[in-house]
Amino acid sequence: MPGLRAPSDYKQEPPRHPALAINSKEPFNAEPHRSALVSSYVTPVEFFYKRNHGPIPIVDDVNKYSVSFTGLIDNQKELYMKDIWNLPKYTVTATLQCAGNRRTAMSKSQKVRGVGWDISAIGNAVWSGAKLADVLELIGIPKYSNVTSRGGKHVEFVSIDKCKEENGGPYKASIPLSQATNPEADVLLAYEMNGETLNRDHGYPLRVIVPGVIGARSVKWLDSINIIANECQGFFMQKDYKMFPPSVNWDNINWSSRRPQMDFPVQCAICSLEDVNMVKPGKITIKGYAVSGGGRGIERVDVSVDGGKTWVEASRSQKSGMLYISDDESSDKWAWVLFETEADISQATEIIAKAVDIAGNVQPENVEVIWNLRGILNTSWHRVHVRVGHSNL
Known part of the structure; x- marks a missing residue:
């Protein structure tokens, strides 16, 4: 050309x-x-x-x-x-x-x-x-x-x-x-x-x-x-x-x-922590992204700091200074949201995040149920592990 x-x-x-x-x-x-x-x-x-x-x-x-x-x-x-x-x-x-x-x-x-x-x-x-x-x-x-x-x-x-x-x-x-x-x-x-x-x-x-x-x-x-x-x-x-x-x-x-994959499913991941982390006891900030395909907004992001026994709802945001509403015209319907919450960590634990979109779609709990030979669309709950140490980090 x-x-x-x-x-x-x-x-x-x-x-x-x-x-x-x-x-x-x-x-x-x-x-x-x-x-x-x-x-x-x-x-x-x-x-x-x-x-x-x-x-x-x-x-x-x-x-x-x-x-x-x-x-x-x-x-x-x-x-x-x-x-x-x-x-x-x-x-x-x-x-x-x-x-x-x-x-x-x-x-x-x-x-x-x-x-x-x-x-x-x-x-x-x-x-x-x-x-x-x-x-x-x-x-x-x-x-x-x-x-x-x-x-x-x-x-x-x-x-x-x-x-x-x-x-x-x-x-x-x-x-x-x-x-x-x-x-x-x-x-x-x-x-x-x-x-x-x-x-x-x-x-x-x-x-x-x-x-x-x-x-x-x-x-x-x-x-x-x-x-x-x-x-x-x-x-x-x-x-x-x-x-x-x-x-x-x-x-x-x-x-x-099978049909070619088009829309991607609801997805989220924790970005402020590695898969395995050593932290001091006390408050930590948990941040990540959440997004769903087809223009479906994110209704909520749930975070657990005890391996999924209890959950809190994280805050969601897009543009600075503007309230994010999942199905409002002021929101970017094709874009991700960033989520954030704080947690008090005193012992080793598993932190989990899962998102729900406006259609009520939720991420599957385990990767095994959606495993596929090409490894696409891993939208299972995102998990990171935290260990607590008292020494200087």
């Missing part, structure tokens, strides 16, 4: 923050320390998790870069960045979460395959760009469309990014046309993150943001957008990121029996 190319090696990777925990160097997959996530409501770009499948694409000339629109539409079209920039600019605060977030904890129950993420394959950012509904209208697809005149029902996003899982082909994913053409779904073709031009790691010059859905569908480094009759048949839609029951293993798996 003019202006944008995918290198064949890792010699021209962008610089990254040295504090990131690297889970894979080539391709680069890394997450921040968990404490960084609760330092601010909006995650700084340098501490936003990096999820890649190959070398980072390079933009040679942003003015020559374009996205081609093909498939079941009346007229094939090519849009340049100036065409995208000329559309109304929208800003959406949305949390992206890798479906494999907290995979490491799931693997302790039974071995799984995938990048070994701790609890920080998640971040909350302010994304700016054109609404996909406006872009599709520009190429002749009206808002709130379920099907095009030629039978298109899905919108496929194809990256310039090449990956081994596609046998050297491009990364791709799709969402239903009804979601893509609905302005209230807030799907963006984003060119800014936290008020700045996207950096290379996060999709420069143009990426998709699909709020409330697992990060795998928010395709970076867009090459083309195709209107298709059925779901994308790419590897990451058909042979990955599907939720299987604990009874399924690599010998009896039937990929076609």
Whole structure:
């Protein structure tokens, strides 16, 4: 593609923050320390998790870069960045979460395959760009469309990014046309993150943001957008990121029996404490994040400091100085909340957090009941252990 190319090696990777925990160097997959996530409501770009499948694409000339629109539409079209920039600019605060977030904890129950993420394959950012509904209208697809005149029902996003899982082909994913053409779904073709031009790691010059859905569908480094009759048949839609029951293993798996995962379930994690902590007796502060997919707000976060015998409700917040109400227009419905509570600790204990969303969905108590061979969607109660010591720490 003019202006944008995918290198064949890792010699021209962008610089990254040295504090990131690297889970894979080539391709680069890394997450921040968990404490960084609760330092601010909006995650700084340098501490936003990096999820890649190959070398980072390079933009040679942003003015020559374009996205081609093909498939079941009346007229094939090519849009340049100036065409995208000329559309109304929208800003959406949305949390992206890798479906494999907290995979490491799931693997302790039974071995799984995938990048070994701790609890920080998640971040909350302010994304700016054109609404996909406006872009599709520009190429002749009206808002709130379920099907095009030629039978298109899905919108496929194809990256310039090449990956081994596609046998050297491009990364791709799709969402239903009804979601893509609905302005209230807030799907963006984003060119800014936290008020700045996207950096290379996060999709420069143009990426998709699909709020409330697992990060795998928010395709970076867009090459083309195709209107298709059925779901994308790419590897990451058909042979990955599907939720299987604990009874399924690599010998009896039937990929076609499950739908591609879209919305992520209700999730929370404690970020102010490690998995095992030594503290002085007295008050400690417990902080973390909670989020649910599909735009469902967080109704409450329950915290236990005695291994689940008793619970207290933590405070929830989003924007500084504003009261968070889970289903109010003033709240960012696609974004996480940060929770906080204090506890008096006098002896060794297990601290647990669990969240409930506005639909009444709650996290499962144990990881074993949701274990799956790919280690995705570990939304079990988050647990950390505290030991009490009297020496200087």
